[in-house]
Amino acid sequence: MNLYRFGKMVCGAFLKSMYRIKVRGVENIPQTGGILLCSNHINNFDPPLVGVAASRDVHFMAKAELFDMPILKTLLPTINAFPVKRGMSDKQALRNGLNLLKEGKVLGLFPEGTRSKTGELGQGLAGAGFFALKSEAAVVPCAIKGEYKRGKTVTIIFGKPIDFSEMREQKASARDATNLIMLNIEKLLKESS
Structure with a gap:
C-alpha cells in the first residue's frame, strides 16, 4: 500500500470518527483523464475530506x-x-498543476485561495480559470457544506463536469472561467440546502 492510500485510510477513519460524513455525486468524477476538482473552502479539514471522498x-x-x-x-x-x-x-x-492535468491526474483546488471565515462562498481567484482554459481537463465543481463540530453532518457534493469547450474556443479570460466555476459551486451549495 502506498503512503497516499494509507493516509487516505487514516484520514477517513479520523474524519468519520469526528463527523457524520455524507458524500454525493461521486459518480460525476470521470475515472480517466485529467480533472480539475474545484471546491469551496470552509475548514482546514477540507483537503483531506476531498481526498477521502474522491x-x-x-x-x-x-x-x-x-x-x-x-x-x-x-x-x-x-x-x-x-x-x-x-x-x-x-x-x-502553475507549471506543476498543468503537468499533472496533462498526465491525466486530478488537481484539487480551492479557488477562493483561503478559508472563508463566515462559511459564505467568496470570490474565486483567476488561477482556477487559468487551469480550466489552458488544459483539456474535465472541470468538476465540488461543494462542502456543514459544521465541522463533533457529531455534526458534513456533506460533500461533486457536481457534473462543466463544459468549457466554448470558453476555450472563444479564448475567454481566466477571470470569466473562474466565475463560471464559482457559479457552479454556488448552485451545488444551494441545491444541498
Missing part, C-alpha cells in the same frame, strides 16, 4: 509556508501536495 487520487497545491515546517515538509509530498507561493504569480506551481 474516487481518484487528488493532488493539492498547499501554501509554501507549510513546506517550511519540519514534519510537514516531509509528509506533504507523500500525500500528493506541492507548494504554491500565495499573493504572487507562482509560475512553477
